[in-house]
Amino acid sequence: MQNWNQTAPIYQQLADRLAVQLLDGDPPEGEAMPSVRALASRYLINPLTVSRAIQALSDMGLVETRRGMGIYVRPGAREALLKSEREQFLHEEWPALRERLARLGLSAKDLTWESQQ
Amino acid sequence: MNNDNNNLIEASGFTLRYGRKTAVDNLTFHVPKGRVVGLLGHNGAGKTSLMKAMVGLHGGTGSLKVLGLDPMAQRAELLESMSYIPDVAVLPRWARVHELITLMSGLQPKFSAERARKLLKRTSVTENDKVKSLSKGMVTQLHLALIAAIDSKLMILDEPTLGLDVMSRKSFYEMLIDEWCDGERSVIISTHQVEEIESLLSDVMMLDEGKLVLNLSLEEMDSRFVALAHDPAAADAVADAHPLLRYRQQGRPAALFDGAPPAHLDGLGQRFRPSLVDLFMALTRKPEMQRQQA
Amino acid sequence: MTTTKRFSTLMQREWMQHRIGWLVVMAIMPVLMLCALPFDNAAKLPPHAPPPTIFALLGVAIGMLVVWGLSWAVAMFQMPGLARRDQQDRSIEFWMSLPASHTESVAATVLMHALLIPMLALAVGAAAGLVLGAGVLVKLTGIGALGSVSWGAVLSAGLVGLLRLSFGMLLLTLWMAPLFMLLMAASAWLKRWGTPVFIGAIIIIGNVLDKFYDNPIVWRLMSAQFEGGRKAMFDAANTLKNLKDESGFDNFLSQFPGWALQDAGAAVQQLASPHLVGGLVVAAGCFALVILNRKRAT
Numbered sequence: 063m064q065n066w067n068q069t070a071p072i073y074q075q076l077a078d079r080l081a082v083q084l085l086d087g088d089p090p091e092g093e094a095m096p097s098v099r100a101l102a103s104r105y106l107i108n109p110l111t112v113s114r115a116i117q118a119l120s121d122m123g124l125v126e127t128r129r130g131m132g133i134y135v136r137p138g139a140r141e142a143l144l145k146s147e148r149e150q151f152l153h154e155e156w157p158a159l160r161e162r163l164a165r166l167g168l169s170a171k172d173l174t175w176e177s178q179q
Numbered sequence: 180m181n182n183d184n185n186n187l188i189e190a191s192g193f194t195l196r197y198g199r200k201t202a203v204d205n206l207t208f209h210v211p212k213g214r215v216v217g218l219l220g221h222n223g224a225g226k227t228s229l230m231k232a233m234v235g236l237h238g239g240t241g242s243l244k245v246l247g248l249d250p251m252a253q254r255a256e257l258l259e260s261m262s263y264i265p266d267v268a269v270l271p272r273w274a275r276v277h278e279l280i281t282l283m284s285g286l287q288p289k290f291s292a293e294r295a296r297k298l299l300k301r302t303s304v305t306e307n308d309k310v311k312s313l314s315k316g317m318v319t320q321l322h323l324a325l326i327a328a329i330d331s332k333l334m335i336l337d338e339p340t341l342g343l344d345v346m347s348r349k350s351f352y353e354m355l356i357d358e359w360c361d362g363e364r365s366v367i368i369s370t371h372q373v374e375e376i377e378s379l380l381s382d383v384m385m386l387d388e389g390k391l392v393l394n395l396s397l398e399e400m401d402s403r404f405v406a407l408a409h410d411p412a413a414a415d416a417v418a419d420a421h422p423l424l425r426y427r428q429q430g431r432p433a434a435l436f437d438g439a440p441p442a443h444l445d446g447l448g449q450r451f452r453p454s455l456v457d458l459f460m461a462l463t464r465k466p467e468m469q470r471q472q473a
Numbered sequence: 474m475t476t477t478k479r480f481s482t483l484m485q486r487e488w489m490q491h492r493i494g495w496l497v498v499m500a501i502m503p504v505l506m507l508c509a510l511p512f513d514n515a516a517k518l519p520p521h522a523p524p525p526t527i528f529a530l531l532g533v534a535i536g537m538l539v540v541w542g543l544s545w546a547v548a549m550f551q552m553p554g555l556a557r558r559d560q561q562d563r564s565i566e567f568w569m570s571l572p573a574s575h576t577e578s579v580a581a582t583v584l585m586h587a588l589l590i591p592m593l594a595l596a597v598g599a600a601a602g603l604v605l606g607a608g609v610l611v612k613l614t615g616i617g618a619l620g621s622v623s624w625g626a627v628l629s630a631g632l633v634g635l636l637r638l639s640f641g642m643l644l645l646t647l648w649m650a651p652l653f654m655l656l657m658a659a660s661a662w663l664k665r666w667g668t669p670v671f672i673g674a675i676i677i678i679g680n681v682l683d684k685f686y687d688n689p690i691v692w693r694l695m696s697a698q699f700e701g702g703r704k705a706m707f708d709a710a711n712t713l714k715n716l717k718d719e720s721g722f723d724n725f726l727s728q729f730p731g732w733a734l735q736d737a738g739a740a741v742q743q744l745a746s747p748h749l750v751g752g753l754v755v756a757a758g759c760f761a762l763v764i765l766n767r768k769r770a771t
Binding site: 236254258259262263264269270271272284285287 | 490563570
């Protein structure tokens with residue numbers, strides 16, 4: 063039940079989670095997002111908080127409100143999200159990871175790129 | 180009922196006394212429609228007294244209007260649009276479930292027997308059970324199902340999940356979200372399970388010794404309170420900034436601030452979101468200084 | 474929701490909560506009689522026994538008296554306990570969470586226990602008495618006796634009696650109201666000391682006033698209520714004896730309805746008494762005290 067941590071406000075954590083799903087194509091671009099009530103029910107979060115999360119996604123340019131029809135995933139959202147996630151990895155997470163690899167004395171040839179079956 | 184505005188509850192300077200003891204002291208607040216308000220406080224802080232006042236069981240001085248009505252003077256009328264669960268599971272032990280359904284149908288105009296039966300199907304309680312043969316948890320589930328079958332604008336619940344196991348609590352939270360969060364109704368819920376319920380709330384009211392020490396929406400809370408996890412070395416610097424509370428978060432020292440911490444501290448630690456529990460501890464514990472001076 | 478619907482639901486609650494006890498109390502005497510019936514088969518009808526029709530009617534009368542008497546006595550014993558019934562099982566908080574006022578709740582309780590159920594007991598007693606009366610008749614004089622009973626007369630006279638007594642029951646409740654409401658209020662406020670304290674107070678005050686101040690007012694007031702109640706119940710003008718003596722068995726049945734109507738009228742006239750009115754005022758005050766006690770329970 064309680065799977066929200068203290069890194070960020072709950073609405074932000076939900077927005078991040080929904081963004082990850084968008085990245086995986088769920089829902090696909092141009093399709094409707096689940097309703098606020100459906101999301102509230104699924105995640106056991108107050109609908110007002112869910113609305114804030116949707117607003118955050120909208121601010122990130124990932125979704126848009128179509129009047130009278132609901133909230134839809136913007137075309138190009140996935141692309142945009144992929145781009146910003148890549149940026150964040152390359153500029154923030156990768157340098158930290160690279161330092162750690164150096165500390166451990168690992169180099170590219172020590173890392174397996176194909177996932178084990 | 181003349182309730183033109185959006186507020187289901189309005190209190191102004193409301194004080195409630197039991198003899199010489201002040202249970203609730205000069206409260207001013209309002210609860211709009213479409214909210215889930217968590218009412219937090221230690222035992223004896225005044226939660227139950229406030230709830231009793233809201234349902235017309237006790238009167239006080241000052242102004243308190245629920246659904247536009249005076250709870251004490253217009254209690255019968257108020258109860259037709261509001262439902263509440265008092266502290267303990269208090270269903271009559273001699274009754275069978277179907278008898279309770281019949282009685283509630285005859286007394287509470289907004290009660291739907293059909294809905295009650297539908298909600299009961301989700302529990303292990305059958306219509307022929309006698310209340311006295313049910314376990315405490317099942318009685319609570321039954322009471323919740325009966326109350327949930329009332330189509331009321333305002334629900335006031337005093338520790339509704341006491342004695343329920345995790346699955347039943349989850350079931351109750353699901354029902355709360357699915358059935359009651361339609362933007363028109365409001366729920367006031369007091370509970371000790373603060374962590375579980377945090378994500379369900381839209382607003383928080385904290386009582387400490389009868390006084391309202393916090394009355395915020397969760398949105399405002401997110402932006403107002405900041406917690407900082409730091410190294411032990413930074414402890415003195417942090418203390419000098421007079422945080423609301425100093426505690427340990429996952430093994431590391433942490434401090435909770437009302438408003439942003441001074442800029443120089445930011446480099447000494449990481450910001451994180453204080454949980455409702457931490458905030459509760461911060462705002463309702465007595466500062467050490469006061470105790471020494473007393 | 475209308476007051477009527479709420480009130481009838483509150484009465485329905487009383488039935489749901491207490492029906493087993495009520496039915497057991499009503500059934501005890503008839504069942505015992507029924508069990509005793511097969512025994513003592515050598516018994517015969519005494520020589521000056523009334524004719525079979527009157528005998529059957531007597532069965533109805535005795536049935537009513539016995540079943541009602543026991544039922545009413547038990548109800549009066551239980552009235553004090555009812556004052557705090559909901560507080561004691563903690564369910565009062567549940568009832569308070571529903572839109573039924575204290576006045577409605579207490580009124581429904583008193584109405585059911587003190588009036589309606591004893592009325593039901595009268596009807597049950599009449600029916601049981603009829604059956605048992607017939608049974609005893611058969612046992613004492615053989616099955617042929619059943620044919621010599623004018624059942625129509627028995628039923629109509631029995632019905633008249635039942636109606637008169639039911640009406641009497643209503644008036645009796647008015648006469649007895651101050652007494653059982655005082656017990657209820659005393660129990661509400663003093664809990665299990667309520668009844669003993671009340672009875673003790675009556676005895677002490679009564680005796681003090683009587684012996685030291687030569688003022689037997691307490692005894693007078695109480696006996697006035699009991700007398701008024703007894704008369705209201707049946708034979709208000711003390712004319713039943715006359716009816717019996719003057720008409721003999723045959724005319725008795727035909728005169729009975731007329732007499733019953735007159736008797737009822739006399740009972741109504743007797744209501745215009747300062748004792749009754751004063752008693753009702755006391756009862757109303759005690760009713761308010763019981764409600765006040767309920768209000769303080771949460």
